[in-house]
Amino acid sequence: MSIQNIDTEEIVETDSIIPKLKRVQAAAAGVRNLADGQSRALLRDLADRVTANVGRILEANQKDLEVMDDADPKKDRLKLTEERIRDLAQSLRDVAGLDSPVGKVLLERTIEQGLQLKKVSVPLGVVGVIYESRPNVTLDVASLCLRSGNACVLKGGKEAFHSNLALVGLIHESLAAFGVDPDAVLLLPTDRKYLAELLSADQYVDIVIPRGSESLIHYVRQHSKIPAIETGAGVCHTYVEKSADLDKAAKIVVNAKVSRPSVCNSLDCVVVDEAVAAEFLPRLKEGFEAYNVQVFADEKSYPVLERASYRFLDKAEEKHFGEEFLDYKCAVKVVGGLDEALEHIQQHSSKHSEAIVSTDGNAIARFINDVDAAAVYSNASTRFTDGGVFGLGAEIGISTQKLHARGPFALEKLVTEKWIVSGDGQVR
DSSP: OOOOOOOGGGTSOOSOSHHHHHHHHHHHHHHHTOOHHHHHHHHHHHHHHHHHTHHHHHHHHHHHHHTSOTTOTTHHHHOOOHHHHHHHHHHHHHHHHSOOSTTOEEEEEEOTTSOEEEEEEEEOSEEEEEEOSOTHHHHHHHHHHHHTTOEEEEEOOGGGHHHHHHHHHHHHHHHHHTTOOGGGEEEOOOOTHHHHHHHTOTTTOSEEEEESOHHHHHHHHHHOSSOBOOBOOOOEEEEEOTTSOHHHHHHHHHHHHHSOTTSTTSEEEEEEETTTHHHHGGGGHHHHHTTTOEEEEOTTHHHHHHHTTOSSEEEOOGGGTTOOOOSSEEEEEEESSHHHHHHHHHHHOOSSEEEEEOSOHHHHHHHHHHOOSSEEEESSOGGGOOTTTTTSOSOSEEEOSSSSOOEEEOGGGSEEEEEEEEOSSOOO
């Protein structure tokens, strides 16, 4: 099994993408009509193709890596390794093993007129996903859409062009092998000029999901005629409350910042109770300095870290609070207590993932109750916010809004509802 060239018409510039979107809509029926066993087998076949083509995928990925600046924090997101590719293949097998969310009877009753009502879950139809430099999203989105009976339109960034092209080629091979029109998974040209046309194509695309920077999400929010679900931007805080086990707190904070800073669930701001700031902040020195973490410290934390001889220290400006760094950078804010911590998080959070480290049950309960975010943690790193980690298989992204889906946007949310009404001649 090897990568074949996908239709070059699919990726070259064109006057309009509408003909392509029409073909996706037509091809959606083939995905919707796959039997459960066929859907599972298709994804396992795709996993085998990915595993068999590791070298070719790495070769394509290298072409993308060569044109990205080494200093760009998105480079880690772009980079594929043999281990990451094998993890992607395993993720495909994991999704294949999940129960389909389609066809579930959500409600069943007979009303007074004798009509039999049934509400069932059905595919959304055509799902459009706009994303930037992460080629793993290509396989994640395609697998989740295919398992839930949906076709998909992929608008990846130019940074991952060759990687996405190779992966979509494999997807098309698997679709064809199972008698499904390869147009069910469409990779659009990367040129930004096609984004506006996609966002206005509400006749052919049923839902659009931006996954990436705040600027991308804002653009989609402002211009889309298609219902949108926002995912991606994560400005995450960890509040070290005055009763916290400070050694445990330091491990949590360091892990949340340095384990993989380029992802949306990584830490951006440490909020520290003034009562423990002098004792706690020096404990971050060893873990942060090992990764050259640049710290933007407020007026109360700066002298503490300066006395601790922290090497990568700058004075914070207002812009640093509420910034998603996606890099080895972190803001520090000292607060007078829980009320001030909650106020700071409310003002600067993107409502993605927030954490408290504390031994005070009342403080934890209030934090969990009052913080408005998709995922709220006590005594753990925010790095766990992930569809795979939560047992949901792969994810399309982390939804930070409140309608339809919130948190890891995974297989279970790629459906809508249909009412089926059965009668015997009743009229009203």
